[in-house]
């Protein structure tokens with residue numbers, strides 16, 4: 440039986456003469472591969488649909504033996520023209536896509552991933568502000584969406600609110616803040632911990648509450664930005680088992 444579903448096309452490849460394989464992301468299935476037979480010839484069934492970064496309403500079916508997924512036809516919803524025309528924006532979109540591919544998003548995480556990636560693409564398509572921090576904001580937000588939700592504004596030991604004092608630390612493994620009073624009282628954090636400023640804690644809390652549309656207006660001083668991005672990478676590496684090396688994500 441065929442169903443129609445909206446999908447973001449992540450990758451496309453040719454095989455045999457006229458056939459196309461497609462890597463897709465949908466809310467109900469996560470990331471998966473499908474085949475579009477005759478896709479490179481059939482202008483009518485797949486007009487503008489079989490390109491990476493296309494948002495498409497596909498009719499999705501199965502092969503006769505149900506052993507692979509077949510795209511029957513598609514209608515293009517949107518193709519993010521300014522992302523395609525701008526190499527910096529294209530690079531950022533590809534970086535976010537490589538990340539969700541490396542995480543191996545399945546049906547269980549499909550809904551959150553699909554909406555976060557689409558919102559990010561929409562923001563990228565319309566933004567003309569600074570974009571260099573989008574990839575790690577995306578990684579941070581993705582990790583939070585997967586259910587790793589540290590409380591950045593309270594000490595995990597005594598519950599006190601994060602104030603302007605110095606000497607806070609953040610434990611990567613439990614995602615827990617420790618205040619200077621608890622630390623000097625001999626309650627160190629387990630495992631990997633890093634000193635963290637209250638400005639950085641507030642910035643991380645903001646990222647957790649934000650949606651991609653808010654990222655255009657983000658303003659962070661360079662010290663906070665550096666500390667936030669380093670912590671995000673440690674947190675992502677620990678909780679999702681990934682790190683960014685030489686242009687690709689690797690399982691760590």
Ligand SMILES: [Zn+2]
Nearest residue numbers: 594597618621
């Ligand atoms: Zn405390």
